[in-house]
Amino acid sequence: MSVDVLIGEILTLSIMAFALGMDAFSVGLGMGMAKLRNSQMLQIGVIIGLFHVIMPLFGMMAGQFLSGALGALAGYIGGALLLVLGIQMIAASFNKDGEQIISPDGFGLFIFAVGVSLDSFSVGLSLGLYGTRPFLTICLFGLFSMVLTWAGLFLGRKVQAWLGAYSEALGGAILLSFGLKLLLPI
Template sequence: MTAMVGEIVTLLIMAFALGMDAFSVGLGMGMYKLRMRQIFKIGITIGLFHVWMPLVGLLMGKLLSEKFGTFASIIGGLLLIILGVNMIWASVKKGEEKIITPTGMGLLIFALSVSLDSFSVGLSLGIFGAKTALVLLCFGIVATVQTWAGLLLGRKVQAWIGSYSEALGGAILLAFGLKLLYLFF
């Protein structure tokens, strides 16, 4: 029972870290005075992508795990570190963000862009043998709620919060990657 609670807490923290980019981009998009119906649709779409992308990653990770064992586990930890560093680096870069309209194809591109990192994490979790349904449930719900929170909060606050939240998410993923590598060395 304690192991299950620990796994749930770990997955929720990872889901929170992965949802930070959706939250931060949602802050900026929320300033467009979107209607509540649009906000609802954007959140659901992001949530679905945060289910679909790690599912593909999990399946590929389990396949790699069976083939490559411990080596694949080390690669999974390195992926989390690279992803965390990338998120921190992206939050530091200024003036390179492009605005995508959150409708139609723009919404799909937006959803894909903020959920690509969940594919890599899903790959790592698949290598470590995480419970698929639990991962997908945590990632999907947390990403949806964080997207809604970002869009709604974006209507109220300035955009400066966005870069800090993405850096925090990157730091959390970096810490998990270092922890996983520490277990092997």
């Protein structure tokens, strides 16, 4: 394989990884408006990055016959999870205790990561058909989603500092609208 073909494949996969990572950026932006410690933000980015490695790898391994059926289902499941998380954040912003139903650690972080990486599974199914290099693909997907999650989290934190108490409601609204976008493609 020539260097030009390899560079073309890396560029194409990087663009795809960036596009998939924008989900993670959007969710990170919303989550960053909640009060999170730096260690939590680091952990969230790493876990979401790992799920963007695992999910497309499973997708590539699953093969062609599931691609059509699971593609739409993955979007609906991810949208529903984001809806629940958005509503939860909005409700928590009005709750004086600040108690969250789902928090971005432990099992809650697992739910966030699965919700944001389900579309990577579908893309992995498609990429498996075209014979892309699995190692290169999953490394780029993981790297882009991790970095974009961190960017969203840190930008969300800045917005939270500007908006104060209203920032968590805004973050919830962002997650809610992103969930609606996945559920009701317009």
